[in-house]
Amino acid sequence: MDLHELEAIAERELAQRPRLRILYCSATGCQASGALEIKRRLESLLAETGRQVEVDVGAVGCLGLCGRGPIVRIEPSGETFEHVKPDDAAEIIAALDGHSCDVARCDQNHPFFTRQMLIVRRHCGLINPDRIEDYIAVGGYRSLYHVIHEMTPAEVINAITRSGLRGRGGAGYPTGLKWATVAKSPGERKFVICNADEGDPGAFMDRSILESDPHLVLEGMAIAAYAVGAEQGFIYVRGEYPLAIERLQKAIAQARRHGLLGAQIFESGFNFRVDIRVGAGAFVCGEETALIASIEGRRGQPRPRPPYPAESGLWGMPTLINNVETFANVTAIIEKGPEWYSSIGTEKSKGTKIFALTGKIRNTGLIEVPMGITLREIVEEMGGGTPDGSPVKAVQTGGPSGGCIPASLFDTPVDYESLAAVGSIMGSGGMVVMDAHTNMVDVARFYMEFCKDESCGKCIPCRVGTVQLFNMLTKLRNGQAKPSDLSKIEELCELMRETSLCGLGQSAPNPVLSTLHYFRHEYEQLIGAEGNHGS
């Protein structure tokens, strides 16, 4: 494979593509709402009129507005339909021919779409994730070619460093610095790992990227491998994501067949092989040392750091671990330059971030927004507030490691530092909206139950602390707590933060502390309230 062949594939693909296309979202959400039945109906209707060649019915990745699925888009007009039913097939074909059609349309001028800035999700909803030709047709694998033939590994690392990209898994560690550490760490072999163990409940950004544009992640990983000097990569995917696994398997096989993964990529001396490892349902495996243990076939238990995986990771070798979204940002940085990338966002948080907007919100789905946008813009303008128009009470970011931010602080800009300053974290991108019906003590207890179940049991503060906190919150919920219990809860939270081994235990108190801070009255109301607790 060389650049000419790549261009030839792209040209062939574009030339044979019919002008009339009906594209349906084939990601998990829309499939569950019946997208495949709609596809069958469209195809059989077109076949009846002999138009199956003239009109292409194609699968595409996630179109974002998951709460209104199944979503179907037609080209060339670009009209997008929501809540599509199989019986709407004939109407949609009519719309394709320019006739009127009664199927509900997505309002593309809504802030939900117009306020987005698509970098990682730029191909989502445009390409068929099962076809490498589609990815090549939108410019795919050019960045990898460019990097291998025209840049040194040091230049690649330098570009990533200057872009200001930070880890999208939640902690926000500078990506370029991580790559540089792995590159300079001595080791006979090095590894690149993509962390796709998206465990935060309420987050599905990574699933959507893998289901919609798997080659984007593979290309990002290959560029990283070239930069740090690795020949073997692993993608560690949650077992709960069967569709993402299937699409990744297909994508890896296609890339290998085209000589874009494997030995002597683009006829150079660079080799890179990628294997999938399927997680087995343990939240703690999102922690990098636990994830490594899991790939090695052991219990997913973290170990103390340092040494960091960058120096001693998988099988003791220097290992680069980045999140799906981090890798998915790489090709855009190579393509358009680090200066372009660093012009987006805030001083310390560059680029865009994808959020999964869920809970009591009108427009549920995925949004990619520039860093620095305010929570108010996301929740009220893009999300459209609560479904029944009642006031939003709080938004939870960062899952079990994050906190609840009250509506009074919605002017907070979304960047790593600002979210930390209000007691939450950026996290991987889950954003759960809560209204007056959500009791904050219940939310804290919900997360503590989660952490209690997911604690790996290795260190005492986390193993015992999560159970004790859960019991205290349960006692409180049942109206059996004494006034002194609140300070006990706070004391235990502090202790866990300071002494737990890994991020799970250190951050498990965050949902409790943030709700105690902003919604203390809800806790106080429950003290000595035995017998009058409602649900």
Add this chain to the structure above:
Amino acid sequence: MTTSTTETAADRSARPAGDNRRKILEATMKRFQYQGDALIEVLHKAQELYGFLSPELLSDIAQRLHLPPSRVYGVATFYHFFSLAPQGEHTCTICLGTACYVRGAALLLRELEELSGVKAGRTSADGRFSLLTARCLGACGLAPAAVLDGEVVGHADRSNLAARIRSLLGREE
């Protein structure tokens, strides 16, 4: 799949030596060159083939991969995905992720427990139905979400789920 999930250990030992599930598992282990690192991959395959991980199966795998049985047991019990007991013929998994929780999944689960007489995480005495929970299926746009025999059900509510479970179990009530 449904036949394998309800099969007892006794049934399995009664199978002829030429049981091809064993061959498939063996091929998986061979593909990983019988390395202990591949334990989780092998357990995934074993569970896919047999429906659950019986003690005999675990000690068999330990022997083939040259691992102490304690390590194999330790890994099998650490991860939620692995089940050491047979699952029901039909399963219903309720997502308890945050988005589903905020939209009433906990209440839905309680109602299904009452309706089916099966506690969350358990299987009915006749082995026909398991009620399970999951930590976020990543289908938050459809909250509350459930999985009924492998099929994702969005915006699940008591009446539609209950009706579908009843029809699966062939119960007329």
